[in-house]
Amino acid sequence: MALVFRWLLRLVTLSIVLTVLGAGMVYYLASRSLPEYDKTLPVAGITADIEIIRDNAGVPHIMALSDRDAFFGLGYAHAQDRLWQMVLLRRTVQGRLSEIFGTRTVETDTLMRRLDLYPLAVASVAHQDAATLDALEAYSAGVNARLDEINQGSNGRGAPEFFMFNAPLAPWKPADSIALTKLMAFQLTGHLREEVLRARTSLLIPDADRLSDILPDMPGPGVAALPEYASLVPGPLPAHTPSQTRQAFLPATPPRGLSGASNAWAADASRSAGGGTLLANDPHLGLTAPSIWYLARLELRSGGVIGGTIPGIPVVMVGRSERLAWGLTSSYLDDQDLFIEELNPEDSEQYRTPDGWARFETRKSIITIKDHAPATITLRWTTNGPVLPRASFDLEAVTPPGHVATLSWTALSGKDTSMTAGIGLMMSGSVDEAIEISRAHVAPSQNLTLIDKDTVALKLxxxxxxRDPRHQSQGRMPSLGHVAENRWQGTLPYSANPGFLAPQGGIVGNTNNKLTDDAFPRHVSFDWGDSQRVQRWRTIMQGRQVHTRDSFIEAQLDTVSVTARTLLPLIGRDLWYTGEAAPEGTPERQRQRALDLLANWNGEMNEHLPEPLIYAAWLRALQERLIRDDLGPLASEFDHVEPLFIERVFRDVNGAAKWCDILRSVNEESCADIARLALDDALVWINETYGDALESLRWGDAHQAVHEHTVLGKVPVLRYFVNIQQSTSGGDNTLMRGRTRGSGDAPFENVHAAGYRGVYDFADPDSSVFVSATGQSGHFLSRHYDDLGQLWRRGEYIPMSLDEGLARAASVGITRLVKP
Incomplete structure (x- = not known):
């Protein structure tokens, strides 16, 4: 027995030693790729020495004597801190993920190859102006200087992920940066999904009023009732098939409801306590670790520029210079149309056009798949655009046999000069100059909010x-591609883009709300991103005669839900304080306690309060009860509460209360019945998930901000090192927006929010502030991986100064790139 014990002890000791050695080796290899910030490095391709001063937040201040060298320094800094992120984005847009991830990403690669975004980016390089070409080439040279350093210095392949997913690293090219802007455009537009969903819903709900309930127009002048989708295309349509895109590994686009959003507002000197213009901006994108945003400062000939960049793109997307500040919000421009193209029954290589049959433009493309044989696909284009895979976006459910779906989209251009607009914007010295240079911007469409020292403006x-005014679906549903009235008639002039220059009230802003009342076809969009936040914004802006930097910050961090204040009195009006007190421990008593809490709540979605969780769970259960029997499995696509739908139902707008009656029951249910049943459903779910002590609930326990590593975030053990989770306030409809997941076991996780916040004050420019949601580094062993995350969670910021002395005083390292 003693012998057995000794051998067991030896085996356990050996296992511990091997584990420690293995962990040590992993740590050593991973730490080799940690960038060194304090060094001097000889590099080729620069005209003079460059200094990259990292302040104590890891923000690089790139000091150069020429614009070319400044962009070189930015490329080097991006590659130092975010090389894996850059390479992954490039592989995504190229349709080359399967080379390292195998069969899991074939669906994404197939979609990206069919869109042809990377070849279009290559073609667009020649259409940039001279300054932009110079910037792109210099930036690429800076990235490649870092690649050379990694290869020559054994710097751990540049990032820990490259040990797990080994693949050759091609040099960076100017087309790569343009391609990333096209990828961002694809991720920021959701009209393709909306068209398909509207078509599928129309097939189940032919009543135009009921369709307008569940897919409502924004308040204001509307559109005449559309035809039922079945009348637009020849049938029969295939049976409903469940969505596959959402479960895809590394999908090219986020699920419905999780594409672009944002807030931005500005005040001129007459509405500013300090006598200078003010601007606040917080773009909303999916939360990841690291964040998509990277803070940086460049010293250009036109002056210093500082703000948020996206690794791989040599542009300060949002930020300020010494004379100008700019912010972006998603415009929700309807820049996509789906077409149903009829195939020639005699020749499947032909499709129908207004002038008869025409041949597809075709090209073979080979997808290399790790550990599998390559797949060859045939890319096909019509005059309307590329043919999309039937398995993507549930297109199969709306595409009749003998037809294919194609996409018209403004970003499908080989003459895309959006990069020229971005570079020019950084160098602009006034609002007028910025608006003029933005004429070159193609996609993604954005609302550009601007201030200089005297003027404020907003321009789409x-x-x-x-589009033709006779378009059969007005771009809201897929339409037949051979009908001339459905096809695009070119593009509108830049002067048609809505804009507001130096408004009389002194304040402009956008929360993705409806921007114009122009009728179709100059309507911009029928689908807007917000009908709720804008109400709270208007109240806050008009509540003060003058604003300050701090009042703009307060608005940016506001967590009061106008939606809750509006809907709770409606859905609970027949439930408040009704009936006798129920015995303790009964469902009725639990319902009364929940109603008592909600009746005394001011609508603040504070992470420490129980009421936001009760409210959110009630609204979610309520919408599920209202739509499940009418829509069946399609109800799962409506995984976020639509406030306008709930309000229409409980106000019985045009008979919308009809949704409250359960079709398959004998009795006729009232909306009060459904509200009560939904509250009980919500409380059962809360009890099972968080316990029955309602007063002890915390919204922040459910509304965790989940910054998940794009690839390693679900890997056991590793996920605890690479993911960042934080309790957060806010919600779907607050100015401090934290869009919830909407589905799964954790439907209220915060997965789409302001990854960047900035507030710029031209009364004292160096008092401007900004912050990102995680940290500057993409390396999980770096202290800069998540050091800004807690500041972001608490609503704090870091200084956004162009003072070189401050940067040097707070420096954690200076990288000197010198001529050899």
Whole structure:
């Protein structure tokens, strides 16, 4: 027995030693790729020495004597801190993920190859102006200087992920940066999904009023009732098939409801306590670790520029210079149309056009798949655009046999000059100059909010498609591609883009709300991103005669839900304080306690309060009860509460209360019945998930901000090192927006929010502030991986100064790139 014990002890000791050695080796290899910030490095391709001063937040201040060298320094800094992120984005847009991830990403690669975004980016390089070409080439040279350093210095392949997913690293090219802007455009637009969903819903709900309930127009002048989708295309349509895109590994686009959003507002000197213009901006994107945003400062000939960049793109997307500040919000421009193209029954290589049959433009493309034989696909284009895979976006459910779906989209251009607009914006010295240079912007369409020292403005930028007023679906549903009235008639002039220059009230802003009342086809969009936040914003802006930097910050961090304040009195009006007190421990008593809490709540979605969780769970259960029997499995696509739908139902707008009656029951249920049943459903779910002590609930326990590593975030053990989770306030409809997941076991996780916040004050420019959601580094062993995350969670910021002395005083390292 003693012998057995000794051998067991030896084996356990050996296992511990091997584990420690293995962990040590992993740590050593991973730490080799940690960038060194304090060094001197000889590099080729620069005209003079460059200094990259990292302040104590890891923000690089790139000091150079020429614009070319400044962009070189930015490329080097991006590659130092975010090389894996850059390479992954490049592989995504190239349709080359399967080379390292195998069969899991074939669906994404197939979609990206069919869109042809990377070849279009290559073609667009020649259409940039001279300054932009110079910037792109210098930036690429800076990235490649870092690649050379990694290869020559054995710097751990540049990032820990490259040990797990080994693949050759091609040099960076100017086309790569343009391609990333096209990828961002694809991720920021959701009209393709909305068209398919509207078509599928129309097939189940032919009543135009009921369709307008569940997919409502924004308040204001509307559109005449559309035809039922079945009348637009020849049938029969295939049976409903469940969505596959959402479960895909590394999908090219986020699920419905999780594409672009944002807030931005500005005040001129007459509405500023300090006598200078003010601007606040917080773009909303999916939360990841690291964040998509990277803070940086460049010293250009036109002056210093500082703000948020996206690794791989040599542009300060949002930020300020010494004379100008700019912010972006998603415009929700309807820049995509789906077409159903009829195939020639005699020749499947032909499709129908207004002038008869025409041959597809075709090209073979080979997808290399790790550990599997390569797959060859045939890319096909019509004059309307590329043919999309039937398995993507549930297109199979709306595409009749003998037809294929194609996409018209403004970003499908080989003459895309959006990069020229971005570079020019950084160098602009006034609002007027910025608006003029943004004429070159193609996609993604954005609302550009601007201030200089005297003026505020808001301008929609991006190419607006021109549609025929006789378009059968007005671009809201897929339409037949051979009908001339459905096809795009070119593009509208830049002057048609809505804009507001120096408004009389002194304040402009956008929360993705409806921007114009123009009728179709100059309507911009029928689908907007917000009908709720804008109400709270208007109240806050008009509540003060003058604003300050701090009042703009307060608005940016506001967590009061106008939606809760509006809907709770409606859905609970027949439930408040009704009936006798129920015995303790009964469902009725639990319902009364929940109603008592909600009746005394001011609508603040504070992470420490129980009421937001009860409210959110009630609204979610309520919408599920209202739509499940009418829509069946399609109800799962409506995984976020639509406030306008709930309000229409409980106000019985045009008979919308009809949704409250359960179709399959004998009795006729009232909306009060459904509200009560939904509250009980919500409380059962809360009890099972968080316990029955309602007063002890915390919204922040459910509304965790989940910054998940794009690839390693679900890997056991590793996920605890690479993911960042934080309790957060806010919600779907608050100014401090934290869009919830909407589905799964944790439907209220915060997965789409302001990854960047900035507030710029031209009364004292160096008092401007900004912050990102995680940290500067993409390396999980770096202290800069998540050091800004807690500041972001608490609503704090770091200084956004162009003072070189401050940067040097707070420096954690200076990288000197010198001529050899």
């Amino acid at each position: 930028i991006g190419v607006m498609p021109s």
